[in-house]
Amino acid sequence: MNVAKVLDAKGLACPMPVVRAKKAMDELESGQVLEVQTTDKGAKNDLPAWAKTSGHTVIEMKEENGVLTFWIQKG
Amino acid sequence: MAQPKKKTTIILFSGDYDKAMAAYIIANGAAAYDHDVTIFHTFWGLNALRKEAPVPVQKGFLEKMFAKMMPRGADRMGLSRMNFAGIGPKLIKKVIKKHNAMPLPQLIEMAKEQGVKLVACQMTVDLLGLKPEELIDGIEFAGVAAYLADASEGNVNLFI
Numbered sequence: 001m002n003v004a005k006v007l008d009a010k011g012l013a014c015p016m017p018v019v020r021a022k023k024a025m026d027e028l029e030s031g032q033v034l035e036v037q038t039t040d041k042g043a044k045n046d047l048p049a050w051a052k053t054s055g056h057t058v059i060e061m062k063e064e065n066g067v068l069t070f071w072i073q074k075g
Numbered sequence: 076m077a078q079p080k081k082k083t084t085i086i087l088f089s090g091d092y093d094k095a096m097a098a099y100i101i102a103n104g105a106a107a108y109d110h111d112v113t114i115f116h117t118f119w120g121l122n123a124l125r126k127e128a129p130v131p132v133q134k135g136f137l138e139k140m141f142a143k144m145m146p147r148g149a150d151r152m153g154l155s156r157m158n159f160a161g162i163g164p165k166l167i168k169k170v171i172k173k174h175n176a177m178p179l180p181q182l183i184e185m186a187k188e189q190g191v192k193l194v195a196c197q198m199t200v201d202l203l204g205l206k207p208e209e210l211i212d213g214i215e216f217a218g219v220a221a222y223l224a225d226a227s228e229g230n231v232n233l234f235i
Contacts, residue, residue, distance in 0.1 A: 012175055013174055013175050013177070014100065014104075015100050015103045015104040018104055018108075019104070019106070019189070021107070022107035022109070050107065
């Protein structure tokens with residue numbers, strides 16, 4: 001996967017992961033992929049909800065050692 | 076994504092730390108959703124916009140009393156429950172730090188950064204004897220009509 005930008009949002013609580021993801025996404029072009037790493041368990045539902053409503057697509061998600069990683073393609 | 080922006084409008088009536096925190100978390104989240112966000116501060120919610128340092132202004136007796144009794148700024152607001160004469164807020168701030176959550180003053184800063192429109196209700200500003208220079212910079216003053224104009228186009232509308 002071609003990741004255009006990696007966002008480290010580990011250790012941050014709500015609403016920061018989504019706020020940071022939005023800021024990072026603003027810097028990307030349509031079609032580019034943002035990787036978001038977070039330890040906020042709420043993000044499991046938050047980021048997909050945000051992505052869907054904002055017109056982006058969650059391509060993949062994985063959970064490893066308490067870290068959630070999302071790959072989100074800009075719409 | 077060419078459709079017009081969605082809108083979130085929040086009336087912050089409460090001057091409690093926890094309730095204001097909820098309002099600002101939702102506001103910041105909504106801004107991340109690319110909504111146009113307005114927080115309309117009225118009555119005790121205005122305390123969130125007060126500057127921490129006293130500002131020398133001319134006031135009448137009742138206005139001075141209000142100024143004394145109301146918390147000066149977001150950081151000094153009490154909890155709606157378990158305030159325990161100020162111990163509660165100290166504890167909650169500890170817990171906020173421990174969990175890497177954002178304290179209220181930073182949430183307000185971030186809301187401003189994200190372009191959230193902060194509005195002070197002019198009528199209650201006058202009622203409580205607050206002067207514009209006592210409130211933080213970059214806010215607007217308006218009334219019910221301006222609020223309704225925003226809210227009537229709004230998708231999310233909350234009263235906190």
